[in-house]
Amino acid sequence: MGTKDVNIQNRDKEKLSIVKIGGNIVDNPEELDKFLTDFNKLEGLKILIHGGGKVASKMSEQLGIETKKVDGRRITDAETLKLVTMVYAGLINKNIVASLQKLGCNSIGLSGADANTIPSVRRSPKPVDFGFVGDPDPKKVNKSFISLLVENDIIPVFCAITHDGDGTLLNTNADTIAYTVATALSEKYKTVLYYCFEKEGVLMDVNDPVSLIERINLEEYDKLIQQGVIADGMIPKLYNSFNAISQGVSEVKILHAKNLLTGRGTVLN
């Protein structure tokens, strides 16, 4: 299905915003409060997805759990899984929900196991065994339940924990959860995916906030990669974004968390 066909289909659908915030906001209580106040003001149907932050790493040290890495990438062993389940699904998730309730925003905290919202598949141990890490499939998302919530004005707040349906919880990348939920729900809604982070958006010069690129399409994206403008952590974010767009998501915005309401940032479509 081409972009044009998708756009025609999207015309009559209700808008649904899927907003992802990273760990750096979660780590800063003042910034988090400010962000949640803005999120509460965002009009229309919406879903929040949050990353983990440094709380888990700090607690890991306190508990003497050794952080295992392969090729610089973290491994989720059994002890680490327990820890991230406690911190992401318990501490962070429930505090965000309580803060939103204070603002009058009726939210509900969810892992992917809850109501089987986001089942995932444990990643193959080859070539690298990342441990209890799961990759979700947009086709398996419990769309009807998530729709039931948003249409009853209850805002889902997802942490980055999923499950394999066989009794095991799995650590999952929060960007991937956002992409998965947005893609799954784009059949029914005009979905807009917001990746909120600590920069203004995609920058021509990573050290210069004024060098913001306001809009990128797939063709320009290929060029920017060739030119080396898009590099490091931005590559998987944009790869996921264009993947989401090709699967029906209307628009992806990459922006600073403080700009959620103005929408100023980089628009991908």
Next chain:
Amino acid sequence: MGTKDVNIQNRDKEKLSIVKIGGNIVDNPEELDKFLTDFNKLEGLKILIHGGGKVASKMSEQLGIETKKVDGRRITDAETLKLVTMVYAGLINKNIVASLQKLGCNSIGLSGADANTIPSVRRSPKPVDFGFVGDPDPKKVNKSFISLLVENDIIPVFCAITHDGDGTLLNTNADTIAYTVATALSEKYKTVLYYCFEKEGVLMDVNDPVSLIERINLEEYDKLIQQGVIADGMIPKLYNSFNAISQGVSEVKILHAKNLLTGRGTVLN
């Protein structure tokens, strides 16, 4: 409203089982698995409420959080609140949900903050300041949302964390949560409250499982207290139970977790 009127009203309502399990089952993976298998087989609409267990105390020691007590009763200070939020709402709650999903039981883990299901009031600091402890009011329970879940065949699994609606999570007694939810929902359903624990029920002789008292009504309860048969931890459990019954709950069963399906235990009504 007398017991007779309540019974007449209950005749046409659909049955809803509210099952509470204590920390001792949560602490034992094999017993927990066996219990969840039985719970899955329990027919009709149902809700699970779980206590905390020893995981929080163990982790508290590991993290060097000092357990504060007044008159032998634990105080929930800010650090302890973080810990129980992680362990109850994160680790235990999500693992129970994942285990139920494995059994094909579509469950959803909730704290009282989620969808504002169980708001509570922080307990007065006088005469004793218990810290971040909340007492819920059955009248404030979000009955419509809990009904929406159970009627969509999604089983709520509550941990013993609530919130004050002003951004603060509160540690709450799991027996009280069970009583509160059962009472709140008895307007709409014929509610049966199961308190599952490690004894056969109310015993004439606490050391003799054969001395089970099969049925107690309010009059007999008063006599048994006078005789000293009901003592210690059993007093608040039975007090809550008869309170629940006077507020519309059809029946309360106090029984060993292994007897959930046979129903063998003490019936209060």
